[in-house]
Amino acid sequence: DMAVRHYTLDFNLSTAVDPASTVSGLLSIFHEQELTETIHDTDGHGYLATFGLVTVDLQCYEDDDIAQLDNVRAYTGLPALLRGAKVDRYWPTADGRLIEYDIDKVVYEEDSEYQNIKILHSQQYGNILVLDGDVNLAESDSAYTQAITGSGKENYAGKEVLILGGGDGGILAELVKQKPKMITMVEISFTGKHSLFLDHSKSQQRKTCGDILDNLKGDCYQILIQDCVPLLKKYVQEGRTFDYVINDLTAIPISTLPEEDSTWEFLRLILDLSIKVLHPSGKYFTQGNSANLTEALNLFEERLGRLSCPVDFRKEVVCVPSYLEQWVFYTAWKK
Amino acid sequence: DMAVRHYTLDFNLSTAVDPASTVSGLLSIFHEQELTETIHDTDGHGYLATFGLVTVDLQCYEDDDIAQLDNVRAYTGLPALLRGAKVDRYWPTADGRLIEYDIDKVVYEEDSEYQNIKILHSQQYGNILVLDGDVNLAESDSAYTQAITGSGKENYAGKEVLILGGGDGGILAELVKQKPKMITMVEISFTGKHSLFLDHSKSQQRKTCGDILDNLKGDCYQILIQDCVPLLKKYVQEGRTFDYVINDLTAIPISTLPEEDSTWEFLRLILDLSIKVLHPSGKYFTQGNSANLTEALNLFEERLGRLSCPVDFRKEVVCVPSYLEQWVFYTAWKK
Structure with missing residues (x-):
C-alpha cells in the first residue's frame, strides 16, 4: 500500500517573522520531541511560512517507523491525513465537511449505468452503501427507516402503502x-442501488432488509421493477389512492439553482403526483437533506406551498448514525 | 483572519514516473480547469511525487479569489482543510479520526485549575462543551442523558438516586x-466543567439543564459541591444504599496501560465504592467510550468482573449526535 501519512501543524505567531529563522526555531521544538529525522527527510518541501501563521506539513509512508509522530496530535489536534490509500476513509457530509x-x-464496487456504487465496511456502522460518493445508508441506520415511516406514531395495519424507491428493503x-393491507414498492431498475440490494442483499445488507427482498411478492406486498413516474400517472388516471406514500427516491438537491439542476424538476414532478394519489386523510413521508442546508430546505418548503393540491407539512430533525450530520425529514398531508 | 485553505489532491498512477514530468503533465489538467494561476503561486512547494502516487497540496489564503478551486473536490472528495483559523473546526473522535x-x-473559553474548557457553537448541535479538546456534550445530546439513566426503561418514582458528576444538569x-424520593448529585468543585454550568448555564446550556441548576436544593434533590470519594466512603461506613447510582464522571480511559494512567485507578476506586452503596436490587449506570475502542472496553469489562462485590453487566451502543461515533454505555447490578 502506497498510502502516505500527512501531518499538518499550524502555529499562530504574535508578530511577522522570517521564514528561515522560524523553521530553525521549530526544528529545536521537534528535536525535543525526537522528531528531527523526519523533519530532515522532508528536505524543505511541505512548509509554508507567512505573516503571523506558519503551517508545516510532514509527509511519510504509512509503514515508515513514525510511532513518535503520533505525538504531533498533541500540538495540533489533527490526526494524520491518510493519502492515496486503497480504501478511502474520507466521505464528506452533504454540507461539505471533511469526515474520516x-x-x-x-x-x-460497481460502476452501473446510473452511478458509482460502493459498499464499504465500517467497524461501528457495519456495511455502508455509498452512491456517487454520498453516504446513502448503513446497517446501523434504523433511525432513517423509523423517521421516513413516521417515527413509530403511525398505525399501518390494514392500510394501503406506496413506497417509491426504498431499494435497500x-x-x-x-x-x-x-400487517398493512398491501404495500406496493416501485423500484426503477435491476441496475444501480436496487439491483445491488436485490442481487446481493442476502449477504451484505442482511441487518437492514432481512429476507424480504428474496421474493418480489408476499401476502401483503409487491415489488414492481419499473419507473415510478408512468405508474404514478396511471394511478392518478384510475383515481387510485394510498393511505401512505413514502418517497425514498432521493434527498433534496444541494444545488439551489432549480433551473440548472434537473433533480429539482424530477422532485417537483414526483411530489405533485404523490400528493395526487394520496388519500384525503393520508400522509406523505420523505427525507429532506442535511439540517445545515437551510437554503435548499427553504426552497423545498416553498415548493411544498405551491403544489396543485394544497398541503400542510411538518419537519423533524433526526440523527441517522452513519450520516455524521443531522438530517431533516418531512411529513405532508392534504389541507 | 489568517486562515489558509489547504487542498490535497492524490493521484494513483499505474507506473513509476519522473516527478518533474508528472507535475508538468498535471499542470495541463489544472490548466483545463483554469487553475493555472494558483498552481503557479505555490512556486514548487507543497507537492511530493513518489513511485506510483502523486500528492499535491494547494495552499492559499481563505479570502483569496479561489471560487474555482472548489472544483478540486470533484477529483479528490476532500474538502479544503482550514488551517490556522481563529475558530478550530477539527475535533477528533475518541478513536482518533479526523472530524470537521x-x-x-x-x-x-477558560483554562481552569483542572482543564481547558470551551463552549463552541455548532449550527446543527447547538452549544458543545469541549474539555481538554474532547467533545463532552452538546445541546442536541439528550440521547446521552437517556442512555445513562437506563434508556427510559426504569421507574425512578420514589427511588433514592446518587449522581456522581453530571454537572451539565x-x-x-x-x-x-x-418524582424520585431524593436525588443526591455530587460535584467536586465550582471550578471546571461544574462551575461553568452552575455559573453560566442560564444562557449557554439552557436546553440541556433547564433551570434546575439555579438552586442547589429542591423538593426531591440536593447538589453537594464536594469530592465524591470521601462522601462515598462515608456512605459505605454508614451502610447507606441507593436504588440507582449514575456515574457521569469520566469516560473509560483510552490508554490501555492502567499502570501508567491514574484515571484507571480512579475509575476502579469509584466503581468499587459505587457498587458498595448500591442497594441489592439497585442499578449502576455509566458511560464506556467509543464502540471502536474495543481494547479499553474489554479492559473495563474485565475489571467489572473483579470487583469486591460480584456484579453482572450489560452494554448498549448508542448514537449521541454530536459525538460522531457510536458510544457504549454500561448497566451493572449485584449478583
Missing part, C-alpha cells in the same frame, strides 16, 4: 411487520 | 420529572 470514517474494507421489512 | 464540525463561534433535570 472508520472504513476498513471495500465490500463491493429497510422500509418494506419494517412495514410488513405491521 | 460546523463550529461557527467560540461562546466561552441534564441527568438531574430529566430525573426530577419522575
Whole structure:
C-alpha cells in the first residue's frame, strides 16, 4: 500500500517573522520531541511560512517507523491525513465537511449505468452503501427507516402503502411487520442501488432488509421493477389512492439553482403526483437533506406551498448514525 | 483572519514516473480547469511525487479569489482543510479520526485549575462543551442523558438516586420529572466543567439543564459541591444504599496501560465504592467510550468482573449526535 501519512501543524505567531529563522526555531521544538529525522527527510518541501501563521506539513509512508509522530496530535489536534490509500476513509457530509470514517474494507464496487456504487465496511456502522460518493445508508441506520415511516406514531395495519424507491428493503421489512393491507414498492431498475440490494442483499445488507427482498411478492406486498413516474400517472388516471406514500427516491438537491439542476424538476414532478394519489386523510413521508442546508430546505418548503393540491407539512430533525450530520425529514398531508 | 485553505489532491498512477514530468503533465489538467494561476503561486512547494502516487497540496489564503478551486473536490472528495483559523473546526473522535464540525463561534473559553474548557457553537448541535479538546456534550445530546439513566426503561418514582458528576444538569433535570424520593448529585468543585454550568448555564446550556441548576436544593434533590470519594466512603461506613447510582464522571480511559494512567485507578476506586452503596436490587449506570475502542472496553469489562462485590453487566451502543461515533454505555447490578 502506497498510502502516505500527512501531518499538518499550524502555529499562530504574535508578530511577522522570517521564514528561515522560524523553521530553525521549530526544528529545536521537534528535536525535543525526537522528531528531527523526519523533519530532515522532508528536505524543505511541505512548509509554508507567512505573516503571523506558519503551517508545516510532514509527509511519510504509512509503514515508515513514525510511532513518535503520533505525538504531533498533541500540538495540533489533527490526526494524520491518510493519502492515496486503497480504501478511502474520507466521505464528506452533504454540507461539505471533511469526515474520516472508520472504513476498513471495500465490500463491493460497481460502476452501473446510473452511478458509482460502493459498499464499504465500517467497524461501528457495519456495511455502508455509498452512491456517487454520498453516504446513502448503513446497517446501523434504523433511525432513517423509523423517521421516513413516521417515527413509530403511525398505525399501518390494514392500510394501503406506496413506497417509491426504498431499494435497500429497510422500509418494506419494517412495514410488513405491521400487517398493512398491501404495500406496493416501485423500484426503477435491476441496475444501480436496487439491483445491488436485490442481487446481493442476502449477504451484505442482511441487518437492514432481512429476507424480504428474496421474493418480489408476499401476502401483503409487491415489488414492481419499473419507473415510478408512468405508474404514478396511471394511478392518478384510475383515481387510485394510498393511505401512505413514502418517497425514498432521493434527498433534496444541494444545488439551489432549480433551473440548472434537473433533480429539482424530477422532485417537483414526483411530489405533485404523490400528493395526487394520496388519500384525503393520508400522509406523505420523505427525507429532506442535511439540517445545515437551510437554503435548499427553504426552497423545498416553498415548493411544498405551491403544489396543485394544497398541503400542510411538518419537519423533524433526526440523527441517522452513519450520516455524521443531522438530517431533516418531512411529513405532508392534504389541507 | 489568517486562515489558509489547504487542498490535497492524490493521484494513483499505474507506473513509476519522473516527478518533474508528472507535475508538468498535471499542470495541463489544472490548466483545463483554469487553475493555472494558483498552481503557479505555490512556486514548487507543497507537492511530493513518489513511485506510483502523486500528492499535491494547494495552499492559499481563505479570502483569496479561489471560487474555482472548489472544483478540486470533484477529483479528490476532500474538502479544503482550514488551517490556522481563529475558530478550530477539527475535533477528533475518541478513536482518533479526523472530524470537521460546523463550529461557527467560540461562546466561552477558560483554562481552569483542572482543564481547558470551551463552549463552541455548532449550527446543527447547538452549544458543545469541549474539555481538554474532547467533545463532552452538546445541546442536541439528550440521547446521552437517556442512555445513562437506563434508556427510559426504569421507574425512578420514589427511588433514592446518587449522581456522581453530571454537572451539565441534564441527568438531574430529566430525573426530577419522575418524582424520585431524593436525588443526591455530587460535584467536586465550582471550578471546571461544574462551575461553568452552575455559573453560566442560564444562557449557554439552557436546553440541556433547564433551570434546575439555579438552586442547589429542591423538593426531591440536593447538589453537594464536594469530592465524591470521601462522601462515598462515608456512605459505605454508614451502610447507606441507593436504588440507582449514575456515574457521569469520566469516560473509560483510552490508554490501555492502567499502570501508567491514574484515571484507571480512579475509575476502579469509584466503581468499587459505587457498587458498595448500591442497594441489592439497585442499578449502576455509566458511560464506556467509543464502540471502536474495543481494547479499553474489554479492559473495563474485565475489571467489572473483579470487583469486591460480584456484579453482572450489560452494554448498549448508542448514537449521541454530536459525538460522531457510536458510544457504549454500561448497566451493572449485584449478583
